[in-house]
Amino acid sequence: MSTRITRLEAPPELRLWSDRCRAAGMEVGLVPTMGALHEGHRSLIRRARAECDRVVVSIFVNPLQFGPGEDVERYPRTAQGDLAMLDEEGVDAAFVPGAAAMYPSEASTTVHVDAALTSILEGAHRPRHFDGVATVVAKLLVAARPRRAYFGIKDAQQCAVVTRVAADLDTGTTIIVCPLVRDHDGLALSSRNVYLGAEERRRALAIPRGLSAAVRAFEAGERRAAALAALVRRSMEASACGVDYVAVVDPTRLSPVDAAAPGCEILVAGRIGRTRLLDVIRLGIDEAPLGAAGAQEKTSRA
Ligand code: AMP
Numbered sequence: 001m002s003t004r005i006t007r008l009e010a011p012p013e014l015r016l017w018s019d020r021c022r023a024a025g026m027e028v029g030l031v032p033t034m035g036a037l038h039e040g041h042r043s044l045i046r047r048a049r050a051e052c053d054r055v056v057v058s059i060f061v062n063p064l065q066f067g068p069g070e071d072v073e074r075y076p077r078t079a080q081g082d083l084a085m086l087d088e089e090g091v092d093a094a095f096v097p098g099a100a101a102m103y104p105s106e107a108s109t110t111v112h113v114d115a116a117l118t119s120i121l122e123g124a125h126r127p128r129h130f131d132g133v134a135t136v137v138a139k140l141l142v143a144a145r146p147r148r149a150y151f152g153i154k155d156a157q158q159c160a161v162v163t164r165v166a167a168d169l170d171t172g173t174t175i176i177v178c179p180l181v182r183d184h185d186g187l188a189l190s191s192r193n194v195y196l197g198a199e200e201r202r203r204a205l206a207i208p209r210g211l212s213a214a215v216r217a218f219e220a221g222e223r224r225a226a227a228l229a230a231l232v233r234r235s236m237e238a239s240a241c242g243v244d245y246v247a248v249v250d251p252t253r254l255s256p257v258d259a260a261a262p263g264c265e266i267l268v269a270g271r272i273g274r275t276r277l278l279d280v281i282r283l284g285i286d287e288a289p290l291g292a293a294g295a296q297e298k299t300s301r302a
Contacts, residue, residue: 006093010101011143026053030146035059036076036191040181044150058095065132111135141171154180186289195275203239208289210235215288242271
């Protein structure tokens with residue numbers, strides 16, 4: 001257990017801590033997470049440490065963003081290991097509220113982002129998910145008033161939603177979108193990967209394999225979005241990986257494009273058993289997740 005990190009358990013404590021930082025002339029960076037921290041989270045924390053005077057990481061499994069029948073109860077919780085990682089990374093404060101501190105029983109305000117952005121893609125499969133995300137992020141931004149808040153492109157639609165929330169509510173926070181970090185075999189790191197058995201994990205690799213095929217096709221001049229998406233879809237289907245969607249989109253509005261251009265993103269949501277997996281590639285920016293020979297060393301394990 002950490003001895004150095006300031007532990008904050010309720011929004012007023014977070015506000016006080018942050019007020020004090022700002023009063024001392026320091027810029028605060030916020031990294032919101034649901035815990036079960038891995039190298040993807042670590043990359044956000046390092047970026048925040050490099051750019052801000054003080055860093056607070058929130059760890060909160062936000063019940064509002066889980067639908068009925070989703071995995072809120074079994075979502076991995078690794079509090080001791082998480083705090084050890086924050087300590088190792090020189091994080092200044094951990095915000096670790098309980099659900100009652102964030103949502104007292106009388107609370108009746110939620111934040112809703114227009115359906116044009118929140119009813120498509122993830123929103124089509126997880127109704128009201130993004131209202132839950134928007135509400136918790138708005139509360140964190142109000143309490144911490146960070147100069148910058150850090151999010152991962154892996155959750156590309158979430159990035160688009162929180163960027164709108166931060167701007168529309170005049171929070172004064174800049175949303176920094178950080179690159180996706182992959183495991184040694186090319187799979188996008190996710191707290192939910194612990195749900196996958198060995199055979200399921202092999203099937204899940206159809207996602208980075210399909211994205212690699214799409215990246216190579218794009219590099220070879222293929223611009224038809226439908227053809228790029230088909231490469232990913234076919235790879236997933238060949239491994240019995242359920243396809244919720246494969247979409248080639250414009251990065252700001254997340255609207256589908258017919259012709260892919262550099263900067264467009266391929267967003268993927270797949271299912272292996274009960275486990276949902278997200279992935280994303282930025283065309284013309286990201287390398288193929290898997291090298292020509294197959295898996296490629298991308299990062300050391302957490
Ligand atoms: P989560 O704890 O899953 O809610 O994620 C907290 C933050 O970490 C979100 O902004 C995620 O997009 C980001 N994140 C999760 N996985 C990765 C990854 N593999 N690479 C980069 N960022 C990630």
